[in-house]
Amino acid sequence: MRTYCFIAVLLWAFCASAKVRVVSTIPDLADVAQQIGGDRVETVALLRGTQDPHFADPKPSMMVALNKADLLLSVGLELEQGWLPPLMQGARNNKILPGNAGYLEVSQFVPLLEKRTNVDRSEGDIHKGGNPHFWIDPERMRLIAKGISTGLQAIDPEGKAAYEAGFKAYDAQLQAKIADWKAKLAPHQGKKLVEYHRSWIYFLEFSRLVSVGEIEPKPGVEPSPSSVSALLERVRQEQPRLVIQEAYYPQNLSRLFAQKAGAALVILPTMVGAQGTKNYIEVIDSMVNQIIAHLN
Numbered sequence: 511m512r513t514y515c516f517i518a519v520l521l522w523a524f525c526a527s528a529k530v531r532v533v534s535t536i537p538d539l540a541d542v543a544q545q546i547g548g549d550r551v552e553t554v555a556l557l558r559g560t561q562d563p564h565f566a567d568p569k570p571s572m573m574v575a576l577n578k579a580d581l582l583l584s585v586g587l588e589l590e591q592g593w594l595p596p597l598m599q600g601a602r603n604n605k606i607l608p609g610n611a612g613y614l615e616v617s618q619f620v621p622l623l624e625k626r627t628n629v630d631r632s633e634g635d636i637h638k639g640g641n642p643h644f645w646i647d648p649e650r651m652r653l654i655a656k657g658i659s660t661g662l663q664a665i666d667p668e669g670k671a672a673y674e675a676g677f678k679a680y681d682a683q684l685q686a687k688i689a690d691w692k693a694k695l696a697p698h699q700g701k702k703l704v705e706y707h708r709s710w711i712y713f714l715e716f717s718r719l720v721s722v723g724e725i726e727p728k729p730g731v732e733p734s735p736s737s738v739s740a741l742l743e744r745v746r747q748e749q750p751r752l753v754i755q756e757a758y759y760p761q762n763l764s765r766l767f768a769q770k771a772g773a774a775l776v777i778l779p780t781m782v783g784a785q786g787t788k789n790y791i792e793v794i795d796s797m798v799n800q801i802i803a804h805l806n
């Protein structure tokens with residue numbers, strides 16, 4: 511009997527320490543999974559918040575993380591298609607391959623903008639399924655969080671109640687912050703700006719700010735002095751107040767455009783870890799606060 515108990519205790523210790531291993535592409539998804547899963551999960555992101563999620567250098571450490579993963583969270587819509595598929599293939603882990611419960615593209619949980627029926631590559635880097643930059647809309651992040659909670663329950667059914675409670679608490683936090691962000695942004699509805707890459711449309715929908723153009727002449731195509739002066743001609747009359755962009759894009763032509771247009775160039779974080787942000791709520795806080803500071 512004593513031996514049996516001893517083994518039972520050992521087993522309990524082993525089970526209690528075996529966490530669900532969640533690997534995400536962008537760090538925001540790891541953060542949300544951690545908020546929901548608490549100590550039932552351990553999370554790691556393949557990208558840092560300062561990296562361009564369209565491109566990444568596959569590293570052996572990424573493959574090791576994927577090899578041990580129980581759940582892979584990706585954005586989807588081909589955002590990661592340039593670098594993730596070879597890593598998934600090389601990881602030798604069937605759990606995280608498409609079709610299995612351990613593979614979750616979170617784009618399935620949100621209403622998408624800019625869906626296209628046919629895509630002509632001459633239009634630039636356009637994603638057929640829709641624009642993939644949806645995670646910076648906190649309303650959509652609520653839906654993603656719900657989807658992640660369901661996904662965690664599918665691979666760890668014993669944790670159902672814990673994941674549901676974790677989601678509820680995080681969703682309440684998000685809702686309170688959303689009310690706060692909306693109140694701060696409300697006086698600026700309809701104000702105009704220029705984006706560098708077309709990565710802000712979901713946030714613009716949330717904030718009710720309006721984009722009058724992009725510094726990139728086509729998605730994924732670097733601007734030139736002549737494309738930027740053409741843009742200036744086109745949007746001068748709209749008097750955009752801001753140029754917004756991520757830190758990983760070049761700033762020289764955006765700065766030139768901003769000077770000539772009389773706008774402020776504002777570099778914003780779009781992923782956890784950029785500009786010292788520690789979690790998703792801090793990312794949106796920073797975006798909202800920096801934007802309104804330039805509009806007040």
Ligand SMILES: [Zn+2]
Pocket residue numbers: 564643707708709729
């Ligand atoms: Zn993009």
